[in-house]
Amino acid sequence: MQILTPHVYWAQRHSEIFLRVDLSDAKDLDISVQENNTLQFKAQGHGAKGDNEYKFSLEFREPVRTEINHKSTQRQVDIKIRKQEERWWDRLTLQEKKPLFLAPDFDRWLDESDAEMELQAKEEEKINKISVESRVRKDPYLGLKRGYLFMYNLVQFLGFSWIFVNMTVRLFILGQDSFYDTFHTTADMMYFCQMMAVLEVINPLLGLVKTGFFPAMIQVAGRNVILFVIFGSLEEMQNKPVVFFVFYLWSTIEIFRYPFYMLACISTEWKLLTWLRYSLWIPLYPLGVLAEAVAVIQSLAIFDETRLFSVPLPALLGGSLSFSYTLQIYLVLMFLGLFINFRHLYKQRRRRFRSRKRKVQ
Numbered sequence: 638m639q640i641l642t643p644h645v646y647w648a649q650r651h652s653e654i655f656l657r658v659d660l661s662d663a664k665d666l667d668i669s670v671q672e673n674n675t676l677q678f679k680a681q682g683h684g685a686k687g688d689n690e691y692k693f694s695l696e697f698r699e700p701v702r703t704e705i706n707h708k709s710t711q712r713q714v715d716i717k718i719r720k721q722e723e724r725w726w727d728r729l730t731l732q733e734k735k736p737l738f739l740a741p742d743f744d745r746w747l748d749e750s751d752a753e754m755e756l757q758a759k760e761e762e763k764i765n766k767i768s769v770e771s772r773v774r775k776d777p778y779l780g781l782k783r784g785y786l787f788m789y790n791l792v793q794f795l796g797f798s799w800i801f802v803n804m805t806v807r808l809f810i811l812g813q814d815s816f817y818d819t820f821h822t823t824a825d826m827m828y829f830c831q832m833m834a835v836l837e838v839i840n841p842l843l844g845l846v847k848t849g850f851f852p853a854m855i856q857v858a859g860r861n862v863i864l865f866v867i868f869g870s871l872e873e874m875q876n877k878p879v880v881f882f883v884f885y886l887w888s889t890i891e892i893f894r895y896p897f898y899m900l901a902c903i904s905t906e907w908k909l910l911t912w913l914r915y916s917l918w919i920p921l922y923p924l925g926v927l928a929e930a931v932a933v934i935q936s937l938a939i940f941d942e943t944r945l946f947s948v949p950l951p952a953l954l955g956g957s958l959s960f961s962y963t964l965q966i967y968l969v970l971m972f973l974g975l976f977i978n979f980r981h982l983y984k985q986r987r988r989r990f991r992s993r994k995r996k997v998q
């Protein structure tokens with residue numbers, strides 16, 4: 638039996654060498670890297686000269702590791718060898734003259750810069766994979782949190798939609814007459830929604846949302862003072878048209894804000910909805926504060942008259958201090974609150990639209 642040399646094709650990366658030996662159905666493989674940095678290959682198989690024993694040796698240009706990875710298939714033998722140092726070689730063998738049986742493997746061939754890019758892409762992929770995995774691992778309750786927020790937003794959306802639709806339908810049917818019984822027809826639902834809204838102050842404290850605690854507190858406390866103290870405790874206020882304006886302005890923003898949050902919980906965005914959520918407050922917020930201020934001003938005389946919530950004082954100092962004084966201080970706080978939240982919403986709007994513009998570029 639003759640001993641022949643097979644065709645060998647090679648390619649490299651910064652850290653490894655690939656050899657493809659053109660030998661089908663190879664068996665009795667004997668592949669090793671000797672101490673003199675030489676690969677010895679011997680196998681029985683079907684090559685260019687039919688069934689025979691084929692062998693070759695290659696002395697590498699630079700040191701390689703002795704462990705070899707090889708796989709014999711019906712068509713060829715694939716060999717992978719790791720370089721001792723991660724470096725690009727200008728040729729495979731120590732001898733300058735290329736052995737006749739050796740040729741580039743164009744299926745795998747990359748020049749140095751392409752190989753670098755491949756390496757970089759692999760690194761990036763690895764980093765991305767690690768960061769995704771660590772994000773998932775970091776928060777095992779993410780699904781639960783999103784589920785809770787989604788349900789909260791859904792309930793609020795349904796509540797405020799009910800109020801908005803109810804008021805709109807009544808406005809169309811009864812015209813201005815509907816202004817006078819807004820409270821009696823919608824207050825229960827508004828109580829429910831605004832009590833639930835306390836969770837909006839708790840959520841940032843628990844780290845469930847990125848909202849600032851203060852803007853949320855100003856928002857919820859401000860509305861609840863109007864709802865529970867001004868409208869809830871004074872029957873005389875309940876049939877005033879101002880209730881209509883306050884409730885309508887509150888519910889108009891909420892039927893857009895809550896669906897926007899619901900979509901955020903499922904990582905979805907509708908551009909028009911985002912635009913409405915971050916734009917409608919511009920006219921609605923000042924109008925809302927104005928309507929609330931009108932309600933507070935209208936209630937001052939009623940608190941003076943009924944002495945409700947007044948603080949008892951010695952007779953020398955007039956008998957009692959009317960709650961209307963507290964409300965006058967509150968009126969000042971309202972405009973301070975308006976300023977703080979207007980600024981907050983303006984920043985949120987800029988951040989949102991700026992980051993979207995960047996994503997588009």
Ligand SMILES: CCCCCCCCCCCCC[C@@H](O)CC(=O)SCCNC(=O)CCNC(=O)[C@H](O)C(C)(C)COP(=O)(O)OP(=O)(O)OC[C@H]1O[C@@H](n2cnc3c(N)ncnc32)[C@H](O)[C@@H]1OP(=O)(O)O
Nearest residue numbers: 846847848852853856859890898918921922925971974985
């Ligand atoms: C101690 C006594 C204090 C007394 C206070 C006295 C002052 C009272 C003054 C009060 C004036 C109030 C007037 C007001 O009642 C008038 C009106 O409401 S009129 C109607 C118009 N109103 C509005 O437009 C305001 C609506 N409200 C809000 O926008 C919010 O409540 C506010 C806190 C003001 C701002 O919202 P937020 O900070 O949350 O901004 P973002 O929406 O951009 O959210 C930030 C990120 O968090 C995510 N997030 C937030 N909430 C949720 C949620 N429930 N579910 C899921 N995700 C949520 C959101 O997606 C953002 O994430 P990302 O940045 O990744 O997009």
